[in-house]
Amino acid sequence: MTATATTAAPEPAATRARRLSLLNVAFELRAFIALAVLIVIFGLLSDSFLTVPNLITMTKHVAINGVIALGMLLVILKGGIDLSVGSIVGLSGVVAGELLQGLHVGGVIAYPPVWVVIVLCVAVGMAVGLINGVLVTRFNVAPFIATLGMLYVARGAAMLISNGATYPNLGGNPALGNTGFELLGSGRPLGLPTSIWIMILLAVAAVLLLAKSPFGRWLYATGGNERAADLSGVPIRRVKTIVYVISGACAAVAGLIIASELTSAAPQAGETYELNAIAAVVIGGAALSGGRGTVRGTLVGAFVIGFLADGLVILGVSTFWQILIKGAVIILAVMLDQGQQRFKRRGAAAAAVAASKKHD
Amino acid sequence: MTATATTAAPEPAATRARRLSLLNVAFELRAFIALAVLIVIFGLLSDSFLTVPNLITMTKHVAINGVIALGMLLVILKGGIDLSVGSIVGLSGVVAGELLQGLHVGGVIAYPPVWVVIVLCVAVGMAVGLINGVLVTRFNVAPFIATLGMLYVARGAAMLISNGATYPNLGGNPALGNTGFELLGSGRPLGLPTSIWIMILLAVAAVLLLAKSPFGRWLYATGGNERAADLSGVPIRRVKTIVYVISGACAAVAGLIIASELTSAAPQAGETYELNAIAAVVIGGAALSGGRGTVRGTLVGAFVIGFLADGLVILGVSTFWQILIKGAVIILAVMLDQGQQRFKRRGAAAAAVAASKKHD
Amino acid sequence: GSAEQPATSASASSGAAAAGGLIAIITPSHDNPFFKAEAEAAKAQAEKLGYQTSVASHDDDPNKQSELIDAAISRQAKAIILDNAGADASIGPVRKAAQGGIPVFLIDREINATGVAKAQIVSNNSQGAQLVAQSFVEAMKSKGNYVELVGKESDTNASVRSKGFADVISQYPDMKPVAKESANWDQQEAFTKMETIIQKSRDIQGVIAGNDTMALGAVAALKAAGLLKKVVVVGFDGSPDAIAAIKAGEMHATGLQPAALGATSAVDQADQFIKTGKTGKDEKQSIDCELVTADNADEFGVFARK
Amino acid sequence: MTGPILRAGEVTKVYGGTHALKGVDFDVAPGRVTALFGENGAGKSTLMKILAGIERPTTGHVELDGRPVRLHSSRDAADQGISIIHQELSLCPNLSIQDNLFLAREVRTAYGSIDRKAQREATAAVLHRLEEDVDPDRLVGDLRLGQQQLVEIARALLQQARVLIMDEPTSALTAPEVDVLFRVIRELTAAGVAVVYISHHLDEALEIADDVVVLRDGRLVATARADEVDIRWIVEQMVGRDQDTLFPSREPVLGEEALAVRRLTVADPAVPDRLAVNGLSLSVRAGEIVGVYGLMGSGRTELLETLAGRLRPSSGEVLLDGAPLHEAGIRDRIERGVVLVPEDRQRDGLVQTMSVGQNLSLAALGTFVRGLFVSQERERAAVTRTIADVTVKTSGAQAAIGSLSGGNQQKVIIGKALLTGPRVLLLDEPSRGVDVGAKADIFELMAAQARRGLAVLFTTSDAEEALHIPDRLLVLARGILVGEFRRGELGRGGLTREELMRVSDGGAQDGSS
Ligand SMILES: Nc1ncnc2c1ncn2[C@@H]1O[C@H](COP(=O)(O)OP(=O)(O)OP(=O)(O)O)[C@@H](O)[C@H]1O
C-alpha cells in the first residue's frame, strides 16, 4: 500500500510542478506579450519606431528606469517598497556635481578624479538606503513611511547642497585630471551606450545574486515566509537592510548616468521616478507582498514603460493622453496577471474533479 | 488546579485592559505632543504665529489636507492605500470649471446652478473611487497599483477635459444664476471660513460612521483581520469598495474648496497631495496594516503637517529646509509611535510575570 | 474599430513626412497657458510652411528633455524648436542634436552656451522684469512694504526675473521687502503662502510675482483678506487671465512675453536654415517684453498684440 | 546510563495573558526517546521552543551537558546540536525542497555560489531515507501536507543533531509513513541521538518511547519508563480528573434532519488540483452532535469552510432543513442559521485589534441596529449575557481580546457564533490549544446547544474526544468518508483508538487525490 500511496502522490504532483513552472513563465510571458503588442502597434503606426538607432535610443532611456527597477525588485521581493529612489537620483547627481566643481579643503580646491566621484556618489546612495533599512528593521517603521520620509529628506538635502542651482558642464578639465565623467552617459563601447551596458551588467549581477547566491535564497525566503526564514536562521534583519542599501546604490548609479548624459546635474532630477520603477517591477510579474518576482520580468516591465512613453511621443500623442494611457497600461498589465492566476486555479480544480470522477 | 487556572485569568486581564485604553489614548497623545511642540517652538520664534487670525488661516490651510486625510483614514483603516486622491482633487476642480463655464447641449449653452455643479463634482470623485474599489475587490489588483494607475488616469482626464488650461473667474454670473461658488472658499459663516466648517462637518460624520454605525465596526474588523471579519459575515468586499468611494468623494470636496478659494481651477492642482494625506493619517497613529486609527488622531496629524509648513514660512525658513524638515518630522513622529508601543509591550510582559509570581 | 483609425493617421503622417519633413517642437508642460500658446503658434507656422510637426513637453525634467531630443534625432527631424529645461542642463542635449546634424532653435529661455544652437530667440526677461518693476515702484509711489513671490528656485527664469526686479527696486530705499518666498510658479501654493505672509503682517502695499499664475494666487489671497484695494499686484508672462485681472482692476500690471512672436520667428528661421543653410540672423536675439497695464490691456490677445 | 544532555530547570513562560509553563524541570537523555504527553495547550510546544532556542524562558534556565546555556535563536541552538521539527509547518512555499532543506545552511562552491549538485544529492538521499522519493527541485508549495511534513523532518535529519525534538511530526502522515519515521528514529537513537517525541496519537508515541513525561496546564505532573505505563494511565495524568466529568455523558433527543450534504467535492484552496473533499455525503439532525475525525490534511477544515460558505464546492449540494444553500454566501448562511467556529483562532477567529465585546457582537451586529446606528444598550446587554452564558473569564467587555487565555478566546468565538442564533453549529477543532477547564466548558456548551435543538458538527484530531463526545463519528481520510460509527459503537468497550487510527489512514489505500 506504500507503493500505491507513493505512486498515487507523484503523478499529479508532477503535472502540478509543470503547471507551476508554466505559470512562472506565463508571468513573464504576460509582460513579454504586453511588450510585443506595444512594439507591433507602434511599429505599424510609425516607420521610424522600429529603426535600429531608435531602438537603441529607447533602450538607452529604458536603462535608467531599468537600473532603478532592479534595486526596487530586491526591495519588493522582500515585501517592502522604496519611495526614496527618485530623490536619491537627484542627490547623487548633485553630489557628483559638487565634487567635480572641486572641494574646498582649507583654502585650496581639490579635484577628485572621476572614479572617486563615482564611488562617493554610490556611497551616498547606499547611505540613504542604509537609513531606510535601519528605520525599517530597527525602529519597525513601515517601509512606506520610512522611505516616504527619506524621499523628502534626500530631496531637501540635494536642494540644500546645490542651493537649488544646476551644476553646469561636468565635462571636467584635463588640467585638473577629472575628465571622463561624460563617458558614463555619452560613451559607446562596442556601439552601445554605456548606460545600456551598465543595465546589462547590473541585470547579470542581479540574476547571479538571486539565482546562485545564498543571499538570493534568503531574500526569497524572507519574502515568502519571514517566520520560517527566521526560524531557519536566515539573518532577516541583515537581508532586509541590505536590499535597501542596494536599492539606494542602483538609484545613485541612475543619477550618475543622467548627470553624465546631460553633463550637468539638477537637484530636482528624478522626481516621481520611484513610481516608474515600482510599475516596472509589478508589470514584470512581481508581487508587492513579496517572495515572487524575477529580474527578466522586471526588465521587460521597464521596457514596457519606456517603449510606451517614447512610442507615444513618436506618434505625437498629446502629453495628456500619454499620462492617461500610462495609467491604463499599468492597471491592465496587472489585471491580466490576476485574471491569469484565477484562470489557472479554475482549470486545475476542474482537472482534479475530472480525475476523481475517472477514479470511482 | 482548574480553579487557579480560572481565577488566574481575569486579574492581569483587567490591568491589561486598562493598559490598552491608555495605549489608544497615548497614540493621539503622541500626535498631540508633536503638535504642542510645534506650536510652542513657532510661538516663541514668531509673535505673529499664535494670533487668532493666523491660527484661523492656518486651520483653513489644514482643512484641505484634513478633508482628504479623513477619506484616506478610512482606506488605511481597511488596510489599503489611495494614491489617486491628488489627481481627483485636480479632476474635480476641472469638472467644476467646465460646468460653470456652461455645458454645450445641442447648440444652446446650459449653466447648471452651483449646487448641481458641486453634486456632479463629488459624483465624479466617487466614480473614480468606485473604479479603485472594483479593481481592488473584483480584480484583486493591489491597492497601491490600482490607485497608482488611477493617479495617472484621473490626472490625464483632468488635463484632457481642460485641455491643460486653467478655468478663470469661477465667480459665476448673476444673469446665468450660477453664482455663489466662491462662497465655498471665501465664505465665513459665524466668522470661520467655510472650508473649516466642511472639515468639522466631515470629521463629525466620520466619527459617527466609525464609532456608532455598523459600517464602522465592519471597517475596523476588516482592517484588523479580514479573514475573521469575512467568516463573521461582514460584507468585506462592499466595505472595501465603499471606503475608496468615500475617499474619492473627500478628495473631490477638497478640489472644490481649492477651486472656489482661487475662483479658478487648474488641472494640475493637487499633485502629491496624497502623500500629505497619508502622512497625516500615519502621524495620527494609524497603522498602514489596517484596523488601527482614529479621526481625532488624523486631524491632529493634518494639523502637524499644516502648521509645520505655515510656521516655517512665517519664520522665513528656506523652501529647501522646509522639504527636509517635513521628511524628518514624518519619520520622527512614527518612530515615536513605534518606540512607545515597544515600551508598552515590555511593560505588559513584566506585569504578567509579576502577576504569575503572586499566584504560585 | 480603434485599430484602423490610427492606421489612417499614420499613413497621413508618413505622407506629410514626404513633403517638408519633421519639425520637433519641445516645450515645458502645456498646463501652463504660456507654453501652450508658444507651442501652438510654432505648430501652426510650421504646418503653414508645409512641415510635419511633433509637439511634446519635457515638464522641466532635463532627462526627459534629453530623451525627447534623442527621439527627434532618431526620427531625423529637420529642426528642433526648443523651450529648454534649464540653462545648464540643456547644453548637452542641444549639442547632441547639433552633432546629430539637427539645427536647434531655442525660444523663450536661453542656455549658458553659444555656438551650439542655431538661434536663441529669447524674450528679454531681465528687460521685462525691470519694466514691470518700474511700473510697480511707480504704482507704489516709491515706498512701502512689498512681498516677492519667486518661481521654482531650480528654474533660470526665476532668478533672472528676481534679479531684474531687484535691479530696479533696490534703487528706492523706501521700498521694504517684508517677505521673499518661492511658490514654485503654482497658484494654490502662492495663495497659501500669501495668506500666511499676510498673517505675519497686514502692512503690505505691494506684491511682485515671478509669473502671473502666482500673482493671481496672491490676488485671491488678498481679496479674501480684504486687502486687494490697497495692494499693488504685478506679475509676469501676460497670460490672458492676468490681462483679464488687470482689466478688472485686480492686478496693476504684467510683463507680456510675445510668446507667439518668438515661436513663429523661430520656425521661420528654421525654414530659412533648412532651405539655405543659414538663418540670416545672429544667434542671440532678444524680443523685448511689453508692459501691460489698464491703459493698454485691450490691445493684447493671447501672448501677443492683437 | 549517562546523565541528561539537555535539561530545563524551573522554567516558566508567560504569553500575554496565558501562563504556558509553571516551573517545569525536564531532562533529555542521550540514545533514548522521551515522549512528551499533554492535552492541547498543556505547554508541550512552548517547552520545546524554549529548549530549541526559539523562545526565551520568562524565568528558569536551560543546561546543555550540565552547563547553563543561553540559546539566543533557533540557529544558535542548531549550531549546538539541538534541532526541532515544528508543530506548525515552517517552510517557504515559494522555494524548492532543496532550498528549504539548506536554507541558511547552503553548500557553497569554490566561488561562493550555491552548490546545487551537492545539495540535490544530499536532499535526494535524505528523502530516500524517508522513502519519499520526490524531486528535490519541486516547489514546497506544491506538496501534499504530509509531504511537507516529511520535508520538515528531512531538514531536521540533515542537521545531524545530538538532540532532535519532534513536535507533532506525524499529524499529517499515514501509517506507512509513520512506520518509516519510526525506523529512522531507532537508527538515530542507536547512534546516541536524544529524541523528544510529541504526538496526540498516544499509542503511537508510547510505541516509540523509552521514557514518558506528562505535562498538564504548564506543570510537569508525571514521569515514568514507557514499559511501566499504559495509555489509560497517561490519559488520567493528562486530564487530571475522571474522564466522565470531562466528557459529559448525554442522552440526545434527535429531531428532523437539519443539515444534509450530498456528494460534496471541494478543491483544496492551497493546491488547486488536489481534492480536499471528495464526493462526501453526510447529514446532521437537530439535537445531534456529529464528530469528524481525521489526520491533518484530511479535509475537515475545507469541509466545514465549504458548509460555512467560504469555499465554493466543485460539485455536490448542501441542504439546510431540506432547502438548498447552494448560492448563499457566508453572510446569508449566517442569517439562515449556519455558522462556523474556525480552526485557527488567531487567523480566522479573532480581530486582535478589537475588544472582547466587539469581537462577540461582530457577527450579530445587524440585530443591534436602531435606525442608523448600533444601539449601545442592546449590544452591551447581549454581550454581557453571552459572556456569562459561555463563561468567559474576562475583566469586562472592553478588555483587549489578546489579554484572554487561549480557552477564553475560544469561548468568545463560540459566543460570537451563538449570538447569531444558529440552527447548525460548525466547530473546527474547538478544543485545540485550550486548557482542561476550558475544554470541559466547551464540551458542556456543545451539549447544551444540542439540547436546545441545534445541530452540532465538530472536527477533532484527539482520539479520546472522537470516541467520547459525538453521538455519531465520521472518519475522514484524504477527503473521503472512510468510516462512520454510532454512539453505541463508540468509547467504553466500543471502537478503540487503535482501530480509529487504522481507519483514519484509509485514504492511503485508494490513492484518490
Ligand atoms: N505565541 C503565543 N502567544 C500567546 N499564547 C500562546 C502562544 N503560544 C502558546 N500560547 C499558549 O500557551 C499555552 C500552551 O501552548 P502550547 O502550544 O505549548 O501547548 P501545546 O501543549 O503545544 O498544545 P498542542 O498540543 O495543541 O500543540 C496555550 O494556552 C497557548 O494558547
Ligand SMILES: Nc1ncnc2c1ncn2[C@@H]1O[C@H](COP(=O)(O)OP(=O)(O)OP(=O)(O)O)[C@@H](O)[C@H]1O
Ligand atoms: N496538500 C496541501 N498543501 C498545502 N496545504 C494543505 C494541503 N492540504 C491541506 N492543506 C492546508 O492545511 C490545512 C489543514 O488541512 P485540511 O484543512 O485540508 O485538513 P484538516 O483535516 O482540516 O487538517 P487540520 O488538522 O489542519 O484541520 C488547511 O489550511 C489546508 O488548506
Ligand SMILES: [Mg+2]
Ligand atoms: Mg504544540
Ligand SMILES: [Mg+2]
Ligand atoms: Mg482543519
